[in-house]
Amino acid sequence: MELLSLLFMSSCFLTLSRLTFGDQSGTSVFVKEGDDAILPCSLGTNENIEYVRFEWMKEGTKEEVFTCDSGVCYSPALPDRVSHFRDDLQHGNASIKIKNAQLEDEGIYTCSFPTSGKTFRIELVVGAAEPYVTSHDQINGGVLLQCDVKNANPKPTVEWRDSNNQIIHSEEPQVSKQGGRFYITLKATVEKNGRYRCVATQEKIHHQAQKEIHVHIYGRAMTPNPDSLAGLKLKTNKLPTACLMWKKAEDRQDL
Structure with missing residues (x-):
């Protein structure tokens, strides 16, 4: 009876352990608004996943962000903005790129492999400080x-x-x-x-x-000084006097 219990517990442990989180779980990706965001996902084994199904979802939404199945890949939620690295699938790379990241793209994303039961969680943070x-x-x-x-x-x-x-x-x-x-x-x-x-x-x-x-602080280094204006008028008033003295000098010479 004890042997059966141990076997049952081992079976349960093996079943639950299939739902594992990869090395990327807990990873946060920071990008500024308008830049491209690369969300990493890999089995870490260099296994060829060209014909392996994997799914990208955003928590809080029902529509798939990106899916690859038997070599066919598509993005129901963001068809024109999400792409993957096709040449890297043979090396186990299931990462995706979100073009022109916006504030509404921010959130928790999951990358899942249904056949192996592995799920990766990645947080996307879109920074905007304008x-x-x-x-x-x-x-x-x-x-x-x-x-x-x-x-x-x-x-x-x-x-x-x-x-x-x-x-x-x-x-x-x-x-x-x-x-x-x-x-x-x-x-x-x-x-x-x-x-x-x-x-x-x-x-x-x-x-x-x-x-x-x-x-520009009005009245600072721009407004003329009243004293300067008064001095300017005084100098102008002296000009006729200078001319008058010059004429007197000519009269003395003629005499």
């Missing part, structure tokens, strides 16, 4: 600049820089997170005319975006 800059009314001789970065993932570093690419003093950033996305507002007050840039950097995906704004 800064928007605005300027507020002039206050106390300076201009308040505001930079907003919305719907970004992974979390970016946001800075204000001057025309010499030097980081300028800013207020503490206002950071919030909604649905896995970051929303950041960074303000800085500048007191000099010139060009200023808001720079958002996502080192994890090697992405940087920036927006520039030109600041």
